[in-house]
Amino acid sequence: MKVLLSWLREFADVPGSAEEVAATMSVRGFAVEGIDRLEADAILDFEVTANRPDCMCILGIAREVATAFGLSLREGGTAIADPARRSVVDGRAGSGAAGPAEQSAGIDVTLESPDLCPRYAAVVADVTIGPSPDWMQARLRAAGLRPISNIVDITNYVLLERGQPMHAFDLTRLEGAQIRVRTARAGEKLRTLDGQMRDLSPEMLVIADANDAVAVAGVMGGADSEVGDSTETIVFESAYFDPLSVRRTSRTLGLKTEASMRFERGTDPHLPVTAMRRALELLVATGAGQPRGAIVDRHRVPFGIEPRALVLRRSKIRGLLGTTIADGDVEHLLAGLGFSLVRTEDGWRVSVPTRRVDITREVDLIEELARHNGFDRIPSTFPALLSASAPMDPRITRARQLRSVMTGAGFSEAVTFGFIAERQATMFAPSSEVVGITNPLSESFAVLRPSALPGLVGAVAHNRRRQQKDVRLFEIAARFSHSTGERRALACAWTGSIDSEHWSGGAREVDFFDMKGVVERIGEAFRVHVQTATHREPWLVPGRTASIIVNDARVGVMGQLMPAIAEEQGLPTGDAVYVAELDLDATEAIAAKTEIQVEALPRYPSVTRDISILVDDTLPAAIVRATIREAAPDTLVRVREFDRYQGKGVPEGKISLSLRLTFRSPERTLTDAEVQAAMEAVLRTLREKHGAVQR
16 A cells, blocks of 8 residues: 555644655554655555455554554544535445435446445546646556546545545446346346456446446456547546455456455455545545535435444453553543443443454454553563473374485475365375365366375476476375275476486486385384285386385375376476375374383394295295295394395296394394294295295
8 A cells, every 4th residue: 555645744744754654654564565756745555464454555554553653633624615514324234215415326226236336325426537737646656557538536535545446437328327236137238447348247246327337346346438629527436345245246247346356355444435425525625526416325224333332451462461451541542443432340441443354353462552551561481381281182292203314315205285276186196085165266276186196296296397307306205086085195206316426336217116115214204013915006106006005004195106197297208206195194093102212232243144945926025035034043133135136047937035034132142043933933934935946
């Protein structure tokens, strides 16, 4: 919101320079993004948050500045002229026979949709179209608006000064001299002021004459009723529209205007007539025209929008802020912001102005006091510790542990969107499981991700396009499906070499077993034994795919991404991308819940024995290890493969598998006889179960 300092000073005698005003308001929730210097003036660009539509005008900012500096506010500003106050024809929504005063108003207004437009004010005026005064044009330009004509400039001036969007119609272009506030008819069209033909739908509110729509309510006027150089009689419009209705219409039409931006956030329902009087004052003062008849004020009955009543307690102020604020300061600050207060035994009854849509609870009032009393005046103290802190959510602790594991494995964490394109989602999940979004921002964010992999693979492609050959990424994120709802997942993707290039030799490309090692490391973090089993997924390469098994339950999948999918995601042809995804909720449910215990370092030496056996080449090594552990005594502490051979000297359909077994007792040094007995038991079991032959 760009505010001209001289314009601001018409409402309050603001002392100091623009920089002093900026510094004072920045600590009260209105950061100043920049100050533009003029010859004898300055423009302050205030950042107004979406919950403060009342401050999207000069008067709203002036009220905050006046309270901050302890000044009186002149709500009327500096009077430009003092015409007689216009009479108002008050009436309820709907149609009926017009009385004498209404007939003299020159326009018939009917509210056919009072829930979407609780209040609509209109007045007829005879005008002479021409340029607006230089001072008005200068102020509009300072605020970032282009001067057009005296009538249009008056509506924009009131918008900036009071925060009330207004519009002007050419009366001769309104069929039957009627304004009907209704919803659009099916198939109805309207050419708006930007020259675009708009398709209207029945849920959209429009302003119509006796026959056709002439404006999209709260968004933009129509070209057919536009005020032009030949216009002699106009109808000023000033209304209050339902914020949700304007927001939906604006989004559907893809049309964002200064008016819609204010209406969709919430304007003051009691402002239309006040703003209309200000517009008529400017009309007369600038010589642009004269009002004809009274202001027509149509509103819903009962109106139903009255100041909200809240209770403000001294004890609550002290409890939330940790300090007390004197009663006089409470009343002075809130009264300066436009609140009405009545003292009670334990505090105040506060009436909230209808323009303050952000004030709905007692805590909101306390926030107002904190802002203007000064956050710097709140003492810095530690709260009293009356009970032990609640334990941290174990999911947070686990996520931290997993991040440590993955970064230790050389992976970098990625954060991707939870909304993705439907095409991306159906690559990794059946279409029946994909959860759509009712009002997506675009087709690229049309559904909730059923897997964390689509965004992660896209991030890998993003890095590859920027000449990063070796990419390792992981993400801990939520995924969604119709059958399981929301679940936490850990996804990782790896492409390129496993090590950096070195002069001593070439680097090896990542393969299936490298990714399997990462998955096993994740299992160690959960203190579970991870196994793999053959599996098929349409988005993974057959034969290079495995399900991840923990305690006989499938908790994830891993393998090489299909080259066609990798290329569609933007990866170079020929890049092998290995991915894995684990269901963290399922794995967490299986993981050991006992506390980690510390054991003393071994006091006795270990004994190592190597064996080489011939087994079927279809026999998984994991089964061989499990058989060895089953047959060996408790003194076996480790089993690992160190060689696998197929070729000359090995029969067809067989492989030579070499394993190293490590034995150790925590109580004594093992004898050769004990170790030999254990080895014989292992070999015997391998022969019986798998037909193994020792080499």
